[in-house]
Amino acid sequence: MTMPTPRTPAPVGAPPGWAALIDAVRDAGQYPTRAEAERVTRIVLSALGGHVTGEERVDLARALPREAARLIADQIPATRPLTAVEFVDSVAARIEGATAATARWDVSSVLSALPTLVGDDLVRRVLAQLPPGYALLFGMAELTPTAG
Numbered sequence: 258m259t260m261p262t263p264r265t266p267a268p269v270g271a272p273p274g275w276a277a278l279i280d281a282v283r284d285a286g287q288y289p290t291r292a293e294a295e296r297v298t299r300i301v302l303s304a305l306g307g308h309v310t311g312e313e314r315v316d317l318a319r320a321l322p323r324e325a326a327r328l329i330a331d332q333i334p335a336t337r338p339l340t341a342v343e344f345v346d347s348v349a350a351r352i353e354g355a356t357a358a359t360a361r362w363d364v365s366s367v368l369s370a371l372p373t374l375v376g377d378d379l380v381r382r383v384l385a386q387l388p389p390g391y392a393l394l395f396g397m398a399e400l401t402p403t404a405g
Contacts, residue, residue, distance in 0.1 A: 275322040278374060286366030294366075299328060300351050301367035306332030308339065313382045320375035341390030361394075369396030 283294035302321075306329040309317055318326035339347060349360035372380045372395060384392055392399040 275324045278322055278325055278370065281370035281374065282367050285370050286362060288366075297352070297363045298325070298367050301348055301364050302328040303332060304344065304348050304351065304364075305329065305368070307335040308344070308387060309383055310334055310386065313379070313386055316379055317375060317383060320379060338386075338388050340388050341394060344391070345394070365394050365396065368394045371395060372397065 279291055279295050279298060282298045283291055286294060286297065288294040288297065302325055309329065314329065318330045321329065345357060345361045345364050348364050349355040349357055352360060352363065355363070380395055380397065384395065389399065
């Protein structure tokens with residue numbers, strides 16, 4: 258009889274696992290199955306990958322599980338940044354039968370799971386690269402400077 262090998266806990270600071278990300282998305286989006294949450298996660302992260310560049314892209318990939326990191330890193334950078342509405346529309350075009358409203362739900366379900374997993378500071382850095390309007394998709398307030 259072979260003894261099961263004990264699981265080694267993830268090192269402190271290690272990215273969360275893929276299953277934890279999918280569970281967070283499933284909870285946020287109230288998807289009926291893990292498969293649906295995984296499908297949406299793959300689509301949204303692939304779409305996001307083309308819009309995050311530089312150190313933020315590298316740091317985001319490092320903070321995510323390997324499967325998610327590949328989805329971010331494998332994308333060709335976009336030639337122009339999409340507005341938040343255009344981004345949601347681009348996701349809707351990738352999901353069969355999606356409307357703007359369902360795509361917004363899907364995008365928000367995935368992106369709002371990221372701050373808890375990768376930290377608010379990194380999400381703020383990512384948001385600084387993106388056009389205004391993305392913060393709400395990440396479940397964060399959109400702060401604008403006041404005129405002085």
